[in-house]
Amino acid sequence: MRASISRLIMRMFGWKYIGEIPEVKKAVIIAVPHTSNWDFVWGKLAFLSHNVKTTILMKKELYVFPLKYLLKSWGVIPVDRSKKGNMTDQLAEEFSKRESLYISIAPEGSRSLRPEWKKGFYFIALKANVPIYLAEINYEDKTLTCGEPFYPTGNVDEDMKVIKSNYINSKPKHPERFSTGL
Template identity: 25%
Template sequence: MNAIFKFFFDISGWKIEGNVPTHLSKAAFVVCPHNTWKDFFVGLGLRAKMGMNIGYIGKAELFKPPFGFIFRWLGGTPAYRTSSNNMVDSYVAAIKSKDEMLFALAPEGTRKNVDKLRSGFYFMANGAQIPIVRVGFDLKRKVVVIGEPFIPSGDFEADMQKYFVNFFDKIQGPQKDWIKNYKAGKF
């Protein structure tokens, strides 16, 4: 399947800009913007093009029958977003228990414009002390921009300003309200 996804990534005109961090055995790949169902296929093509075994976290509703098995087969893990489920702690424990764990997620949590990002990805990476890799889907240029990995400092607001706002503000695409709010200090 990777050959097929790589082929479609290439013929659809997408390119990669930045260094692919193939040296990492554990990392959270944080992808923005997430504004269309097509992003999923760009991500599968990117993963195949990079030649890395990167799983992904998606909303639990995607994994229900009749097609849920396909999302699992493609490397997905459902996220159960309930107040009684401490997803961050369970992911931190899972990451620490493995020798290798690369996973991607969209911190917007939806394909709609959002006022702020969900912060779970940050606290998973911080708790497990693994790097975060920023991945921007520049829709207008058909370029996937890969940022240099960084280890979270534990100061969410400072890291958002330092690593996320400037990086994703340069990505051409919709859904920038969260960037405006972070620039204005609204966390």
């Protein structure tokens, strides 16, 4: 039922998902570009339309009544960015506890222009020994794709160049807020 409703909403607004859904049971999915709150909505609908449950990290400031009930039902985990801790270890541990887990992260960490991306997604995948799927949202043709799995090698600088190069021609909602930093 959820999948049908999600597909219907996407179709009503002219959006479509292209490609395959991840075949593995555990992965970090990076959602790029992230220049609008709508990125979350279309990305979530794309996965729901294929019955894929994703977990999303979101700043706790958005996790307020009444929105928090919807966010909780959508698998959103509130994150307190003011606290210093080892989120990487905590999320890697979550992967070891579960049979299936997809964590979706926006590596830019903000909807503002950020040429230097956060690397937490990379270290989570490396520590949990799971692939990173390179998902992309394209506002020009209203498509979403999940791409091929990328397995981190441990050479973070080289791997980040490869990952970012996949997004050089991205078509975000707000192009002035997006950069790969390459």
